[in-house]
Amino acid sequence: MTPPRYDDIYKQVVELLQEYAPQPGPISEETELVNDLGFDSLKVMEMLNDVEDAFDITYPLNSLSDLKTVKDFTTQILNIIETS
Amino acid sequence: MGILDKLNAVADARKTLFPPGVDPLNVVIDEIYSATEASIGGHRVLLAGTNNYLGLTFDQHCIGAAQSSLEKEGTGTTGSRMANGTFAGHRDLEKDLANFYGCSNAIVFSTGFVANLGVISTLAGPGDVIVLDADSHASIYDACKMSGAEMIRFRHNNIEDLEKKLKRLGPKTEKTLIIVEGIYSMLGDCAPLAEIAALKKKYGAWLLVDEAHSLGVMGDHGRGMAEAAGVEKDVDFIVGTFSKSLGAIGGYCVSNHPELDLVRYICRSYVFTASPSPSTIASVREALKAIQSKPELRTRLWDNAALLFHGLKELGFELGPDLSPIIAIRAPSREKTLFAWKALLDKGIYVNLVFPPAAPAGMSLLRCSISAAHTSEQISFLLQAFAEIKALMDKQE
Numbered sequence: 001m002t003p004p005r006y007d008d009i010y011k012q013v014v015e016l017l018q019e020y021a022p023q024p025g026p027i028s029e030e031t032e033l034v035n036d037l038g039f040d041s042l043k044v045m046e047m048l049n050d051v052e053d054a055f056d057i058t059y060p061l062n063s064l065s066d067l068k069t070v071k072d073f074t075t076q077i078l079n080i081i082e083t084s
Numbered sequence: 085m086g087i088l089d090k091l092n093a094v095a096d097a098r099k100t101l102f103p104p105g106v107d108p109l110n111v112v113i114d115e116i117y118s119a120t121e122a123s124i125g126g127h128r129v130l131l132a133g134t135n136n137y138l139g140l141t142f143d144q145h146c147i148g149a150a151q152s153s154l155e156k157e158g159t160g161t162t163g164s165r166m167a168n169g170t171f172a173g174h175r176d177l178e179k180d181l182a183n184f185y186g187c188s189n190a191i192v193f194s195t196g197f198v199a200n201l202g203v204i205s206t207l208a209g210p211g212d213v214i215v216l217d218a219d220s221h222a223s224i225y226d227a228c229k230m231s232g233a234e235m236i237r238f239r240h241n242n243i244e245d246l247e248k249k250l251k252r253l254g255p256k257t258e259k260t261l262i263i264v265e266g267i268y269s270m271l272g273d274c275a276p277l278a279e280i281a282a283l284k285k286k287y288g289a290w291l292l293v294d295e296a297h298s299l300g301v302m303g304d305h306g307r308g309m310a311e312a313a314g315v316e317k318d319v320d321f322i323v324g325t326f327s328k329s330l331g332a333i334g335g336y337c338v339s340n341h342p343e344l345d346l347v348r349y350i351c352r353s354y355v356f357t358a359s360p361s362p363s364t365i366a367s368v369r370e371a372l373k374a375i376q377s378k379p380e381l382r383t384r385l386w387d388n389a390a391l392l393f394h395g396l397k398e399l400g401f402e403l404g405p406d407l408s409p410i411i412a413i414r415a416p417s418r419e420k421t422l423f424a425w426k427a428l429l430d431k432g433i434y435v436n437l438v439f440p441p442a443a444p445a446g447m448s449l450l451r452c453s454i455s456a457a458h459t460s461e462q463i464s465f466l467l468q469a470f471a472e473i474k475a476l477m478d479k480q481e
Contacts, residue, residue, distance in 0.1 A: 041441065042440055042441050042446060045218070045237075046445075046446075048237075049239060057252075058236055058248075058249050058252050058253075060234050060235055060236055061228075061235040061236070061237055062234060062235050084252065
């Protein structure tokens, strides 16, 4: 079952991705940041500042290696919120 | 897909960025005449992008010491210190560095890059945390990845963001290494080290400062930003390079923690690489003496930097935030930066062309680094050329 706050986080993540995506397009949970939205490492770093501010979290750079889809990103943020 | 396919993207980028026959990232210096002049493409060129801050590459004492060492000790060590043995020069340079910094321990590495790689990846490991400035050098990022520690980035030179991140770590700060640089290599801006050191103490963390671009440049005795900020006792580890102010190649780490000496037994970039050649060590030892005995070099360096920095500002260029020997001009686009870089070279001036990701925040830069060896005539020549380039760039708009 989807955790209760997942949907709220997902909604905010989509808004941030739409703002920063080099190749804007429709976004779903399975959308890939690099292949579908055209993110490169610099653009991801730029967005991470806003992600950290929006959720008041610290996003460890180690997590980037496991980040592929919007669902991954949302789940990572949820986990960080829950464990902090 | 073959393993080489990924390089197609590099080939495409090179083709898109640079016109045929122009490769600013692969410039060949045909002949080097002095610390400030060389021949490129058959033309005599003024060098303004070498990081040769004190101009010691042609210092007669350094050259003499290197020549004498070459005669006595040969061209190289042909192996690592652990396997082939430490030359007396390696040991003596470590003593010199420890004395220079007033520290108990020093380790010499083969380059500045591997000094960062080795020290950071050995000091921090799984279960530890590294909090690094976002604009840190590639060697620091690579070292952090290698370490297996949790890697947290704070916004460049942003004390509030650093504190926020330390606060969130809670008791983990006692296993947290903060990493910053004295002067940042691309924009030449300085770390607010006094504030960073205060946070390090407040939260009980550890602090490593990379003084690659500030050794010989900052501080009354040339020891770097930690000296200039008056926080040497609060810095746990200083890493630096021999390839800038000291005019050679190699790297080092100094510390008052006696455990630093144990790092050399397990640090892979120390154990498994050839040690610096004896002639390099000999020239570095002389250059380190020059930093201490010739403070006038530092005075001249800062006078030259101020002359160029303020001159470029008056011409209307957008520069980095701080006056330092690294003077970076922000250009409005990659095309204009490349145009200006090529036009400068045609006028007989070599500076560095820097594109993202080497430059921070997506900027394109014409990066100058000034030297104590530049004459006032050479700086006037630089300013005159930049004035002409500015007029050409403005015309393009």
